Amino acid sequence: MASSFLSFSLLFITVYTADGFMHYVETSCEFNTTKLEDIRFIQSYYYNKLEYTRFDSSVGKYVGFTEYGVKNADYWNNIPSQLAQAKARRETYCLNNVKIDHQAALTKS
Template sequence: MTSTFLSVSLLFIASLCTADGTMEVTVGRCEFNSTDLKDIEFTYSLYYNKLEYARFSSSVGKFVGYTEFGVKNAEFWNNDPSQLNAMRAQKATYCGHNIGIWYKAALTKSAEPHARLHSEDPPVGGHPAMLVCTVYDFYPKLIRVTWLRNGQEVTAGVTSTDEMADGDWYYQVHSHLEYTPQSGEKISCKVEHVSLKAPLIVDWDSSMPESERNKIAIGASGLILGLILSLAGFIYYKSKTRRRILVPTTD
């Protein structure tokens, strides 16, 4: 499995409101893809009423101004060796320290993927059948999904989506296989992920098409519901009959 590029940010924000309603905001950001200092970028931005007027970047090594006010302040700060040395040290003292903690707490964790197979109706004029392998609830993002026919990897007729974030640290991916069913063959979806000790293989049950299984399940449910309603009606009828009182007639 190949490596992937991970870019993550850590933020710290400070703000100051004045009596006339203006706001001064400073934002410190650590962008990184590993715990190595060479893979870390520290930036410190200063905002006045939502407008960034100056920024310090560890890759530049000094302050840069973006407004007239910011240029004047950047020049002043850049001429102060103690100020520059303190900002340059943040890459190691703040970013390096916190990134190491964060990697241990989150990025080294993993979650095993789950997978299921289902069939889809092919488009008009398309292939006779299409299988979809849905893999979900896995972390980290990098994963490999392949198709097997009788134990041999299949490459023709295979399309896959990109890994999609669920918004809760987990990912999902969908792989499609267009194929012509043959008697006695075995179709499987193979999933390889860093959280798995061995590949996860899910076999397709081709004994009955999924659409037919759904029809049978729906029909059986309808039959059971009909029997229940009929039984309830019969019980209600019998109870009403028993409660009926016969009044004798007189000549």
């Protein structure tokens, strides 16, 4: 019994660690209307399924959730062009897509 449990545990550990580390960025727009002031742009940075930094247009700056994320947020918030570009994404990224998605949702209902 113990040997079968051990072999199952070793298989699980091998499968779990086989996927390695994963870094990804998730970008989303939250909205109720197509007006720009009602649109919220969020860009989250993840490492190993843990969010470490986020830009939220309603806050207007980067926020860190881990020690590494706080360092990134402080660095990015002190670069005026980086912060201005992130703030502008609400209009450039979200506004056109929200109009398309909102219109599609209205025609389907």
